[in-house]
Amino acid sequence: MQRRYFLLGLLGLGGISTLDIDSVYWPDDGEFFNACKNKLPERLAQHEVVLSAFQDIDTTQLWDGHVHLVGLGDTDSGIWVNPNSLSMLDIKQYAQFHFYLNACCPTPDMPIDEGFINRLKSLQFGRGIKFILLAFDYSYDEQGNRLTKQTAFYTPNNYAAKIHQQYPDTFEWIASIHPYRKDCVEALEQAFIKGARGVKWLPPAMGMNPASSLCDRFYKAMAHWGIPLLCHCGDEKAVDGTNTQIYGNPLSLRRALEHGVKVIIAHCGSLGSNIDTDKGINGPLVSNFSLFARLMDEERYNGLLFGDISAITQTGRTSSLTTLIRRSDWHPRLLYASDYPLPGIIPLVSLRQLKDNNNITEQQTFVLKQVRHYNPLLFDFVLKRHLRVDNQGFSKEVFHTRSLWTGIRTIN
Ligand SMILES: [Zn+2]
DSSP, X not given: OHHHHHHHHHHTOGGGGGGOGGGOOOOGXXXXXXXXXXXXXXXXXXXXXXXXXXXXXXXXXXXXXXXXOOOOSOSTTOOEEOGGGGGGOOHHHHXXXXXXXXXXXXXXXXOHHHHHHHHHHHTOOSTTOEEEEEOBOOOBOTTSOBOSTTOSEEBOHHHHHHHHHHOTTTEXXXXXXXXXXXXXXXXXXXXHHTTOOOEEEOHHHHTOOTTSGGGHHHHHHHHHHTOOEEEEOSOOOOSSSOOOGGGXXXXXXXXXXXXXXXXXXXXXXXXXXEEOGGGOTTOOEEEHHHHHHHHHXXXXXXXXXXXXXXXXXXXXXXXXXXXXXXXXXXXXXXXXXXXXXXXXXXXXXXXXXXXXXXXXXXXXXXXXXXXXXXXXXXXXXXXXXXXXXXXXXXOXXXXXXXXXXXXXXXXX
16 A cells, blocks of 8 residues: 555656656567666676766765655655645556656655665765755645645655755755745745755646746745745646646746746757737737747846756657757756656666667667666766767766756856
């Protein structure tokens, strides 16, 4: 039973849409599940493919800004999972959750919450590298009432802050605060005092419209303290029934940007499409990635708008990937991030497809295929370092993200 509830907890992950069966490919050699191996063998750790990925990289500047903090609530973490969500499960979703569970590599004989942190700690792959853990707030209505029934799961800010305090060399944290909360500004102040590096929203699942004036006082406070907003854009297919895809429209973030809030669009909005609201409420449907690109190309948002490259190696996002690599003028505003635990889900990233597209070499494919079973975060880093389009890759500054999260990243 515990296991099923944990699967539900994972259901709230921002990247759930990426697990849509349509975007899951048939894995090479029929390999579906992560073997969850420990301790990368020397032959892989010292392999040229792995070592060369670190060339010119200052690992103390590498902070992964998109690491989900999930669990079951079987410790004093305060994590809460909505048991009512059980009735909404169907076979397809259940299969998806199994992939999530597998990617987290739960430790036998250890509470799920603890095992999740334990495994994650063991994945640190270089001196000074940090993982930024994401909290997850409840849904709220426009009157500021908490909508517990419509919330799939909740990861408290205090828990994320506590893990950071316990292991400050490995973890930073990002708060999640719904802007419709009556106490949203006070909660932001508390998070700021406890060292939160930003605020994370998943609007279609959490029920906030970033374009609403209800967010204004929250935006003012964020801009005042210089706290960045990490916002999932693009399609999300949460199962709580309150999904509003338009809330995931990248253009809805104009309001935050106009308030001077630093905004990081997760996955560069690289999935699905939305109404081009710049052309009115009946505007044409345009891909979310094109809307993200439009915002990136507006001069006034330079220094304010960023995109994280988490999940962009997944099948179904490859055309966005090509553009992101080619647009080297964007690279100072792209941030390396993993969307953990997703890199551990074997069928989400097709190394064979990336090789066929000449994004990676045969040898890199061979090594990466093995590394992902030991350390999905190292796998994600090495893969993104080696990606090529016409001999061009992501520049090293994409991986030197720390200064953005500590507020001193400068943009030329
Ligand atoms: Zn995510």
